[in-house]
Amino acid sequence: MTTGPGPADAVPTDQEWFWAAEWQAGERAIEVGRGRGERGLILDSAEAFLEHLGAQRS
DSSP, X not given: OOOSSSGGGGSOGGGGGGGSHHHHHHXXXXXXXXXXXXXXXXXXXXXXXXXXXXXXXX
């Protein structure tokens, strides 16, 4: 991020990743999907989440 006074100073350093161009592009893509009624992946439990996560890593 930039240094010196200005609006960028309002973003804590540990949250700068959220404002990165790549992350914001992903946020926009999610909003487009939501506009189409897409919900994304919904899992019923923490165990199902961990199983899905493990499958993604394989």
